[in-house]
Amino acid sequence: MAVAVLGAADxxxxxxxxxxxxxxxxxxxxxxxxxxxxxxxxxxxxxALWQPGTDLxxxxxxxxxxxxxNGVRSARETVSLDEAGPVADxxxxxxxxxxxxxxxxxxxxxxxxxxxxxxxxxxxxLVGLEQMSYAEAATVLDVPIGTVMSxxxxxxxxxxxxxxxxxxxxxxxxxxxxx
Numbered sequence: 001m002a003v004a005v006l007g008a009a010d011x012x013x014x015x016x017x018x019x020x021x022x023x024x025x026x027x028x029x030x031x032x033x034x035x036x037x038x039x040x041x042x043x044x045x046x047x048a049l050w051q052p053g054t055d056l057x058x059x060x061x062x063x064x065x066x067x068x069x070n071g072v073r074s075a076r077e078t079v080s081l082d083e084a085g086p087v088a089d090x091x092x093x094x095x096x097x098x099x100x101x102x103x104x105x106x107x108x109x110x111x112x113x114x115x116x117x118x119x120x121x122x123x124x125x126l127v128g129l130e131q132m133s134y135a136e137a138a139t140v141l142d143v144p145i146g147t148v149m150s151x152x153x154x155x156x157x158x159x160x161x162x163x164x165x166x167x168x169x170x171x172x173x174x175x176x177x178x179x
Contacts, residue, residue: 120155
């Protein structure tokens with residue numbers, strides 16, 4: 001009986017989704033590229049741990065999540081509270097003066113996502129952006145399904161409240177919505 005081997009082509013197909021998730025987590029293209037590369041490197045080194053027949057996507061997202069959490073933990077130990085992080089970079093990004101309505105809404109959404117608690121943001125991104133099931137998100141985050149559902153509910157409600165209040169990145173011109 002042949003043993004399935006994880007190949008580069010198997011991993012390559014998930015790179016765009018990993019990059020998108022990394023960008024949503026970090027809010028910064030350079031940090032997202034670094035996170036994606038670090039996660040892919042770790043996944044490749046640990047590829048023997050992947051079990052054939054299991055969901056490769058969930059395994060790769062788990063690796064990325066762990067790399068991200070480890071990075072946040074080490075950053076907390078070495079960065080002062082006065083220094084800005086990747087989320088702050090995303091919040092300070094200013095939209096173009098002639099931004100279309102869609103870009104303004106996207107900017108508000110990014111700002112609101114950046115203000116969510118990390119646990120809520122991760123679940124919202126995995127379920128909402130990456131369209132993972134609750135079970136898949138629970139596996140990636142290594143938490144019970146009920147925790148995923150609770151964090152998702154609180155995260156969605158907090159996003160809804162912030163967007164209704166018109167959350168904007170710092171420095172952005174206040175815009176009035178006309179309905």
